[in-house]
Structures are given as structure tokens and as C-alpha cells.
Amino acid sequence: MTPELKNKIIAVCDQKIAQKGDNVGLSFYAFFANKNDNPVLLMEAATWWIATHQFDHFEKAAKIKALVQTE
Structure with missing residues (x-):
């Protein structure tokens, strides 16, 4: 994940x-x-969200933030 997206x-x-x-x-x-x-950034986010983590359409913001901070 790029620093910009993170x-x-x-x-x-x-x-x-x-x-x-x-x-x-x-x-x-x-x-x-x-x-x-x-x-480009949209596709990076979509790939991370959908392909990498297979998240549902909506996820808890706290969960996403915690995960991003550990990557």
C-alpha cells in the first residue's frame, strides 16, 4: 500500500x-x-479492499484503520 493511500x-x-x-x-x-x-489510487484501494482482503461492501472504520496501521 502506498503511503498516499495509507x-x-x-x-x-x-x-x-x-x-x-x-x-x-x-x-x-x-x-x-x-x-x-x-x-490509479482508486484501483489500488479497490484491489486492497476487494481482492486482497475480500471485505464486504461496508466495514467498520475502526477495523479498517487498525488494519492499515499494521501494514
Whole structure:
């Protein structure tokens, strides 16, 4: 995982947890704007989320953050 994606995931998880609490779920789309402005990073996130970890569409932000911090 690139440092850019890792930092983005952690920041978004922190933001979502602060807004909605520890039990908030998110999908990998939460890391991107509604438009596809960085297709390479989007594909990296999708590959990590779907192919590498086989996560469901929504996962707990705290779980994702903890996993990313250990990689």
C-alpha cells in the first residue's frame, strides 16, 4: 500500500469515527470524491479492499484503520 493511500484511509477513518462514532461503517468509495479524479489510487484501494482482503461492501472504520496501521 502506498503511503498516499495509507494516509488517506487513516484520515477518512478518523473523520468518520469523529462524526458518527466508533461503530460507523464505510466502503472504499469513502476515500474518494464522487468523481473519479485519481483512478490509479482508486484501483489500488479497490484491489486492497476487494481482492486482497475480500471485505464486504461496508466495514467498520475502526477495523479498517487498525488494519492499515499494521501494514
